[in-house]
Amino acid sequence: MTRARLTRGKIVDAAVAVADAGGLAQVSMRNVGRELGVEAMSLYHHVKDKSxxxxxxxxxxxxxxxxxxPDDGxxxxxxxxxxxxxxVLAAHPWALGLIESRRTPGPALLRHHDAVLGCLRRNGFSVELASHAFSAIDSYVYGFVLTELNLPFGESADDFVEEFTDALPMDDYPHLGELGAAIMAGGYQYGDEYRYGLDLVLDSLADRLTN
Incomplete structure (x- = not known):
């Protein structure tokens, strides 16, 4: 059987599969080659090195x-x-740290950033405010995903909150007890906080834009 031709795209796809399965620490030329069923040396014809x-x-x-x-507000x-x-980040948790650690941006990253800034500039943002907006939104989204991925419970927090509040001396932490009771009464899901928090960021930007 003829082996499918190796390409840069297939190598990157395989590296992503390795990272998804075992984390970024598992990404090596050898492991990526194994994922593809080839020797690691074959990869160097298409990718310079691990970096x-x-x-x-x-x-x-x-x-x-x-x-x-292009026509979005x-x-x-x-x-x-x-x-x-x-x-995307929730589906590939290894990406959160990797994105901020690299110093050689590729064409997709550059196109992405330019498009985001372009949307803001077309809609009245100054260069300075567009920069602030980009930073604030990314900080919020990245931080939310990081928290969401590391919570000690699944989508519903009810069981965790009940166990947590039952173990607390409520007289010492009355506001935590109050919040716990409200969460238990309302079927709380942490993911529901995402849009509320994003709206807070966007509302603040809207205020800055018009003042």
């Missing part, structure tokens, strides 16, 4: 995040991108 492979993985992530549409465009980024 270049990691850069390509970052670009792979950015190709999957939806960009603002700034808020619509930022919500579109933030929602998409949340889904």
């Amino acid at each position: 270049a492979l990691l850069d390509a993985m970052v670009d792979w992530i950015f190709t999957r995040v939806e960009l603002p549409a 700034w808020r619509e465009g930022m919500v579109r991108r933030a929602d998409s980024a949340r889904v």
Whole structure:
């Protein structure tokens, strides 16, 4: 049987599969080659080294995040991108740290950033305010995903909150007890906090834009 031709795209896809299965620490030329059923040396015809492979993985992530549409208003465009980024980053938790650690941006990352800034600038943001907006939105989305991935419970917090509040001396922590009771009464899900928090950020930006 003829083996399928090796390409840079297939190598990056395999590296992502390795990271998804075992974390970023498992990404090596040898492990990626094993994923593809080839010797590690075969990869160097398409990818310079592991550092270049990691850069390509970052670009792979950015190709999957939806960009603002050309006719989007700034808020619509930022919500579109933030929602998409949340889904992509949650599906590939290793990407959170990797994105911020690389110093050689690829074409997808550059196109992504330019499109986001373009959406803001077309809709009245100054260069300075667009920079602040980009930073604030990314900080919120990245931080939310990181918290969401590391919570000690699943989608519903009810069982965890009940156990947690039962163990607390309520006289010492009355406000925690009050919050716990409200969560238990309302079927709390942490994911529901996402849109509320994003709206807080966007509302503040809207206020800055008009003042």
